[in-house]
Amino acid sequence: MKNDIEQAVLSETQLNEVAFLALNEAKRLGAHQAEIDIAANKGFSVVARSGDVETVEYNQDKVIEVTVYFGKRSGSASLSDVRPEAIKQAVEAAVHIAKYTDEDPAAGLADKDELAFNYPKLSLAHHWPITVEKAIELAIQCEREALQQDKRIMSAESVSVSTVDAYSLYANSLGFIGGYPETRHDISCVLVAKEGDDMQRDYSYTTAGNPTQLESISHIAKEAAERVVRRLGAKRIATAKVPVIFYNEEARGLLGSFVAAISGGNLYRKASFLLDHLNKCIFPSFVHLQEFPLLPDALGSAPFDADGVATRENVFIDGGILQSYALGVYSARKLGMKTTANAGGLHNLTIRPGNKDLAGLLKTMGKGLLITEMMGSGANLVTGDYSRGAAGFWVEHGEIQYPVHEITVAGKLQDMFAHMVDVGSDVDVRGNIRTGSILIEEMMVAGS
């Protein structure tokens, strides 16, 4: 089976031409400033099930977003078509919209001296020279190995292998044009196990920018199998206040709530419980949170942010104290501050790991709940109120006793942050937030 779509993502030169065309058209139509963002990617994903390929999907996407400014009024347009006439039409549409928007004092491009004219070249693109046939073979092999791990494993819901080559470009009318290629490769294995009437699902995955950093098929198969089987026989626990450990994968979501609460967009809308908290103590003094935007091969790295501003190693929390908000040009102006190069988000936010691994954290906790899965989206950023569905394990004497499910955990994010007891050394580096497991002193668990 041959991948018949052999043409590459549009070349850098072609994308640059699209950008110049759009900026020139905006100028021709009288815009004072303009900016364009292009995200192009190409790749494929395969899914195997029951020893055979189930789906093969070829992806190639382009999203082009243009914003024009007439003084402090703006208009935007997006499209997926790079033909010159389509680009011109989109710019025209954006110009049309700008006739009806209001003057916004905070609107406009970054100041010229903030732009990353000499941005570093990062090592973020590592093409995975894998054929569709080979990817299918890997997926089938992963499923086979997973099913052999335990006879209670009933089937695989899906095993998938995917790879994508992407190119991001940002250009504006101040003469900035920047672009860089990136890659992302994933293997995931989702299994279903059954014992009596009890049926459970769980998964394992590996994801990396560099294919040499992917975990092996055997590792994924084994981990997925262990995870699904250990959930069988889950019970509910009694409603009570107990210490809680968020396993590293779920600790990421907890820090994600912190990120949202210090993000400029929520702050200027007064929609954050961390409004007016700069230089205040939010976490215990051992907590240090910093971003590392220039790490080679990391999926969260970027040489410049969505405004074209050079990224930097911002420290957000030091000694438990909030040092900085996460701002882009627009939100910074709204707040009367300076951009922190976080338009579009943070880059490899990392919480300094502690000395104990997960087993060590369990010992520290002694008795309580280890959360390995969360459900729903019950975090209210305006108030900090937090209530979500959960599953995991009941722990006593520092050891896992039995799986639990159909429970909720609730508290206030302010209290959860302030009563963080420890961060594990078991750092999960697969996402844009890098953290070990996190032990929280106490949360309300609702069960039977």
Next chain:
Amino acid sequence: MGFSMMTSVIETVRHDLLDPAGLTDNELQRVIHQLAGRRIDYADLYFQSVYAESWLLEDGIIKNGSFDIDRGVGVRAVSGEKSGFAYADDIMLPALLQAASAAGSIVKQGKELSVKAWTKLPGHALYLPVNPIYSFAEEEKVKLLQRVDRYIRDKDSRVIQVSVSLAGEYDTVMVVATDGSLAADIRPLVRFNVSLIVEQNGRRESGYSGGGGRFDYHYFMQDDTAFQYADEALRQALINLEALDAPAGPMQVVLGPGWPGVLLHEAVGHGLEGDFNRKGISAYSGRMGQRVASELCTIVDDGTLPNRRGSLNVDDEGVATQYNVLIEKGKLCRYMMDKRNARLMGVQSTGNGRRESYAHLPMPRMTNTYMLPGESDPNEIIASVKKGLYAVNFGGGQVDITSGKFVFSASEAYLIENGKIGAPVKGATLIGNGPDVLTKVSMVGNDLKLDSGVGTCGKDGQSVPVGVGQPTLRVDELTVGGTKSS
């Protein structure tokens, strides 16, 4: 009106999607025959163009607007359990042939599938084929947002932040398939949202409301609908200012009518989608004909409601949507099917084959999912509860289809004490087990209500607009995820 309407829709869509590229039936036949030259059971082409706009008011000014165009064609080849899929974001013959070649590569060359002659499939005419973007002049759109903003700020001085947005899209689709299907649909969709923040004595709380459906912007002007959303957002925010900590633990819960039907979407709906049941990995697998809910519960998925956000004249495989009874008087009687899962399970498509766009594969998805009304007076239902929770508004939800565990998050709830509605409590997540929860429904109100048109359902990374609804329900036990020991 049916047939003539469909004919004109097909001609309009053909003009918009195919004519610019000079694509005629001959070229489409060529692509379909190229696919059918392989050992496949089925193949289809899905042409789509979406024109969308949005306008945002924030801080009292029209902050931005955007206009978005997305056009493309998806090509799928199916053989047994296998699907090959590719798409192109320009509708041109070379790109189409290339996509077809890639999609078809999932199976070897083989005996040619005989392609049936295309016949226009019957579809509904549930909404007018209008482009909402042109239903208001730009000045009118902007003015509506400004008026709603001023209205709600003037109404209560505790309002410190208001965001109002208006969005509309004009989505045209056309499907042709080897089984002879030829169908097209023009799908308008509009949405109006108000979110605001109030502050009192240093405490800030938020409120949100909105709605929409498959019509044009005039809907928001009728009966001051847009202003009512603002009133509702304010009401919720003010109630939140008074809210106490929510209780924790299992208790009797009364769910209000309308949007709380998200319970049905999560607890039942997803578990009855054909793909999970074909694989035998749903908590409802193998339970056809069994009792999965109390006798009071009849639950339908209905894609045929006029103008509803979750409705479609034809699904994304060209099949007319249906009124599907999923659970009748407590008994499980139907799964929701797309063509592929239906073929593999030896049944018919139920008109639930949906996809986010041309760049995504179709799957069985819900449309508008709701419970039919019962006989109880809603006041009687509340009066029957000695101690419990009355939950009337929700955020989103989520379900683990295999274990059946589901959550949904209340955003407005009250304690019930001795049959009376008491103090408001803070938002809390409710958790339960799908196949159990409906067996615990002990009273069903006579007040069926559908939501206001705000639902979006996510599955395998694909989002589609949906609707939910229900009458007031009493559930004898659900676990409430508050912070206060009860």
